[in-house]
Amino acid sequence: MGTSVKSARRYSSLSREARKPGIINLNPIQRGGILPDVARKALDEFGDGYSLCDFCTKGRIDKIRKPPVEDFLSDLASFLGMDVVRLTNRSREAMFVILMALKRSRGGSAIVVDSNAHYSTYLAAEAAGLSVFEVPNSGYPEYKVDLGAYGRVADEVEEETGEPPVAIILTHADSHYGNLNDPRPVAALCRKLGVPFLLNAAYTAGVMPINGGKLGADALISSGHKSWASSGPIGIMALSSELAEEVLVPSSRFPNKELFLLGCPVLGAPLATLMASFAYVVERVERWPDEVRKARWLVAELERxxxxxxLGVRPKEHHLICLETPSFHEVARRHKKRGFFLYHELKARGIVGIEPGLTRRIKLSTYGLSEDELVKVAEAFQDIARSYNLSVS
Amino acid sequence: MGTSVKSARRYSSLSREARKPGIINLNPIQRGGILPDVARKALDEFGDGYSLCDFCTKGRIDKIRKPPVEDFLSDLASFLGMDVVRLTNRSREAMFVILMALKRSRGGSAIVVDSNAHYSTYLAAEAAGLSVFEVPNSGYPEYKVDLGAYGRVADEVEEETGEPPVAIILTHADSHYGNLNDPRPVAALCRKLGVPFLLNAAYTAGVMPINGGKLGADALISSGHKSWASSGPIGIMALSSELAEEVLVPSSRFPNKELFLLGCPVLGAPLATLMASFAYVVERVERWPDEVRKARWLVAELERxxxxxxLGVRPKEHHLICLETPSFHEVARRHKKRGFFLYHELKARGIVGIEPGLTRRIKLSTYGLSEDELVKVAEAFQDIARSYNLSVS
Known part of the structure; x- marks a missing residue:
């Protein structure tokens, strides 16, 4: 076969910098996915493949009663203010599933999306055979989505394609700038147009309080490994009853199986850790005002x-922070490690999670950091700046 | 929100029967997914969400060099005798991705599938907008797929739809009877017809030696949590270079992202454990003749x-065993626990993994059981039989 046991052993004992004791990880895609101790126990207990399927008697993971998956999904739906929850393997699959189903049931050839949407939203649309009409944002430096333009863009879809949009999507908080949007005006428009409103809450549900029903969402999509302290990969697809009927259609040959989900998502450890972390998440979302305060504090310290x-809307209303750092970029140009200097300087100070190589713009998150950790992060950046003769006010 | 921290705590400390020391688990979907110790270490190290993305600099998980994901995928492709490997969240997603891509590139409206295919193959086809033409099997009691009929069924597709099949699929070993099929005659037909040959190796690759290239497969699909001792969910999509060009098309807007994969699959712990278990898997597939011998031994003991x-082809050539057990079913009819009696009787003897409630037909696997465990399983079934006055020869 050309592969020896000996050569394969190089993959057997990999370790991870970010897991070393005392290391602070600032990666925005990771801060909401760090497991609490109860979830680490669940990870161990349910770490083997198909571990949640021991007592499956209906051929449906969402109907398993031992452990209480069925009850959990019902509680999760209620926590999100929605009617029905299904799990998917990623939040982008939830988006794709909904778009495939809506295209099949309604026809149509385009969707409306905010221009800060995640790349996977564009891919989900393209794979489902839908074109994307974008709602503009204000550009540098705020990149604020123009929520008032949704109506105009929906009209453009109708004019250009002859049909209303198949769906209208808003990214609740985006992955580029961490701008938080108010879904309600978009929801009101969707209700008026009779177009389903999909709220991408991958960066909000699980870290802040959110009630999809009250916000007028027909579907709320989130990410367990990004924002729910689940090992993942696991996506959360929370639907209104009406949309659920349209999306969760049965397979024609296996009516017990949901067609566009391709049957059961296989969720052992990802779901076990999502369940184990649920109480921790229910508790932590109430501390959201404190999380916003921490983000603002660090921004003020780093802007010194x-x-x-x-960059993005000021003041911060979300834990994801995007900074332009032209001064660090200038240092990188002269540094023998080039853009990687910042990564190495931070690592030497016990901090990881800034994308290696980047210095023009950087992204980081303060979510769940302690006050001590925050201070350490601020001091590390300021110390690095001074060591390269940048001024700190 | 209607969900209190207190009520959410009921999901915080779930435990699992099958993980108790000394318990023997016979579940066919689980035996190949049990983690060796090295993988349990990886599970702990990489248990947090996005844990493999620490050193992502190209926006592609398949190109990450630290840990060596890129090298691993190349070694994995070589181990399987294929050119390119991509990971998906489940093997059914790999099937769906290939079918979507082929339908888009070739047109066509139908595929040819063996009649023992997994339900998810039918769902993947239906979701991709393809109808299914089935290659028959011999029916009770062997259910042997008539490999010689593939040509006739492919002709039927051409006659009825006016186009050749989009793909031809063979389930290498099926999930119902554990019948192992020889892919070579089907591969030869596909080459002649110019139709891609997809081999579903979810129950074979990772537990037995398999070289997809030598078998003539254009795509080989497998399941990390089913047969590669990975925590999962994780699917393996191994392709020939030619098919890779057709399947791994870029997104029009984000050319660095592969369209039908919806960009990166998010594979922290599932991929970390797949990598950690690789040497263990490379080693264990060489013991396949011994695994077949164990399956045959247990069949002989249970048929006493x-x-x-x-049921299925005799003698066994695979670890998945399907038995008809009308005598146990007769006991269940009179038992106050009905069909669940068998589950409880086995559990009392330290054995789990037979689907709770089933007694007419049962499925189990001997994969990776020690000789002592095999004997214990045989004796448990025989003991239960005797205790209900069934004869044991």
Whole structure:
């Protein structure tokens, strides 16, 4: 076969910098996915493949009663203010499943999306055979989505394609700038047009309080490994009853299986950790005001550094922070490690999670950091700045 | 929100029967997914969400070099005798991705599938907008797929739809009877017809030696949590270079992202455990003849029980065993626990993994059981039989 046991052993004992004791990880895609101790126990207990299927008697993971998956999904739906929850393997699959189902049931050839949407939203649309009409944002430096333009863009879809949009999507908080949007005006428009409103809450549900029903969402999509302290991969697809009927259609040959989900998602450890972390999540979302305060504090501290400026809406309303750092970029140009200097300087100070190589713009998150950790992060950046002769006010 | 922290705590500390020391688990979907110790270490190290993305610099998980994901995928492709490997969240997603891509590139409206295919193959086809033409099997008691009929069924597709099949699929070993099929005659037909040959190796690759290239497969699909000792969910999509070009098309807007994969599959712990278990898997597939011998031995022991008969091709060539057990079903009819009596009797003897409630037909697997465990299983079934006055020869 050309592969020896000996050569395969190089993959047998990999370790991870970010797991070393005392290391602070600032990666925005990771801060909401760090497991609490109860979830680490669940990870061990349910770590083997298909571990949740021991007592499956109906051929449906969402109907398993031992452990209480069925009850959990019902509680999760209620926590999100929605009617029905199904799990998928990623939040982008939830988006794709909904778009495939709506295209099949309604026809149509386009969707409306905010211009800060995640790349996977564009891929889900393209794979489902739908074109994307974008709602503009204000551009540099705030990149604020123009929520008032949704109506105009929906009209453009109708004019250009002859049909209303198949769906209208808003990214609740985006992955580029961490701008938080108010879904309600978009929801009102969707209700008026009779078009399903899909709220991408991958960066909000699980870290902040959110009631999809009250916000007017027909579907709320989230990510267990991003924002629910689940090992993942696991996506959360929360639906209104009406949309559920349209999306969760049965297979023609296996009516017990949901067609566009391709039957059961196989969720052992990802679901076990999502369940184990649920109480922790229910508790932590109530501390959201404190999380916003921490993000604002760090922004103020980092903006004391020459040339550093927060991008996106000010003041921060979300834990994901995007900074332009032209002064660090200038250092990188002269540094023998080039853009990687910042990564290495931070690592030497016990901090990881800034994308290696980037210095023009950086992204980080303060979610769940302690006050001590926050101070350590601020001091590390300021110390690095001073060591390269950048001024700190 | 209607969900209190207190009520959510009921999901915080779930435990699992099958993980108790000394318990023997016979579940055919689980035996190949039990983690070796090295994988349990990886599970702990990489248990947090997005744990493999620490050093992502190209926005592609398949190109990550630290840990060596890129090298691993290349070694995995070589181990399987294929050119390119991509990971998906389940093997059914790999099937769906290939079918979507082929339908888009080739047109066509139908595929040819063996009649023992997994339900998810039918769902993947239906979701991709393809109808299914079935290659028959011999029916009770062997259910042997008539490999010689593939040509005739492919002709029927051409006659009825006016186009050749989009793909031809063979389930290498099926999930119902554990019948192992020789892919070579089907591969030869596909080459002649110019139709891609997809081999579903969810129950074979990772537990037995398999070289997809030598078998003539254009795509080989497998399941990490089913047969590669990975925590999962994780699917393996191994392709020939030619098919890879057709399947791994870029997104029009994000050319760095593969369209039908919806970009990166999010594979922290599932991939970390797949990598950690690789040497263990490379080693264990060489013991396949011994695994087949164990399956045959247990069949012989269980067939000593009145009314018990192995279904599927005889003698066994695979670890998944299907038995008809009308005598146990007769007991269940009179038992106050009905069909669940067998589950409880086995559990009392330290054995789990037979689907709770079933007694007419049962499925089990001997994969990776020690000789002592095999004997314990045989004796448990025989003991239960005797205790209900069934004869044991």
């Amino acid at each position: 550094i020459e040339g550093v400026r927060q | 029980i009145e009314g018990v008969r192995q």
